[in-house]
Amino acid sequence: MQSLRDLLHTRRLLRVLEAHTPLCGLIAQTAEFKSEKATRKFDAVWSSSLSDATIRGKPDIEVVDHSSRLLALHELMDVCTLPIMYDCDTGGNHLQFRNTVRSLERAGVAATIVEDKVGFKQNSLKGNVPGQRQAPIDEFCTKLQSAKTRQRSSDFMIIARIESLVLGGGMEDALLRAREYLRAGADGIMIHSYHTEPNEILEFSQKFRSSGESAPLVVVPTTYNLIDEDTLVKAGINVVIYANHLLRSSHKAMKQVAASILQYGRAAECEELCTPISEIIRYLDD
Secondary structure, three states: OOOHHHHHHOOOHHHHEOOHHHHHHHHHHHHOOEOOOEEEEOOOEEEEEHHHHHHOEEEEEEOOOOHHHHHHHHHHHHHOOEEEEEEEOOOOOOOHHHHHHHHHHHOOHHHHHHEOEEEOOHHHHOOOOOOOOEOHHHHHHHHHHHHHOOOOOOOOEEEEEOEEEEEEOOHHHHHHHHHHHHHHHEEEEEEEEOOOOHHHHHHHHHHHOOOOOOOOEEOOOOOOOOOHHHHHHOOOEEEEEEHHHHHHHHHHHHHHHHHHHHHHHOOHHHHHHHOOHHHHHHHHOO
């Protein structure tokens, strides 16, 4: 758990990659890009509720319980030593959330991100759809305070995810919530957006930092993916989560392989989409 806090103090930007299986964790841990100017690696992995639901063939509506997800996390931790950030969705009520925090602590998870929505949970990338709304500020603060008082380790981080820009609350509401959530004990803020341009994320970051806030700021540029890491750093952002890319890329490849086998009545044509089995064996033997 402590390693994530240490990394936040020593790195200008943490790169976090979604890992929905132990194999994904190995990929995240061993991936590396080297050039004359820099070496880039991932600093942590993201346990995504969307991915955990999808690999079970279920919708992203908090239908997969945390106990099931925690069992899968133990398998991930067997092979991956990167810090783990856990997507807690809404976390349930404050009693449910604080018990989940205790379980995550015992498991060795470094941080959880909890969103300030209530009602029928829908994926935020759908935008402001009926059936979901933001929790009242005082209610969400109570949830944060309740969980923080039950922590055993000061290293574990609870990051508050703000949905104001998704649900129509607006910029000032998002900034107000950020201040109140930090005052309630949150260790950082995640600001979310489903737009394809990063303008509102950059505006939030600029106003957040100009107000004197120094807490870690997290973004998930799934839809506004043209923004680069240098721009994020200059904007005052500390953590970027690539939240579903291993899931989406594997889904596309598997669909193509299945279609190719059906089309040609054999597997030869899909080999270019597949890692050679000898490489898989060597990879896991290492």
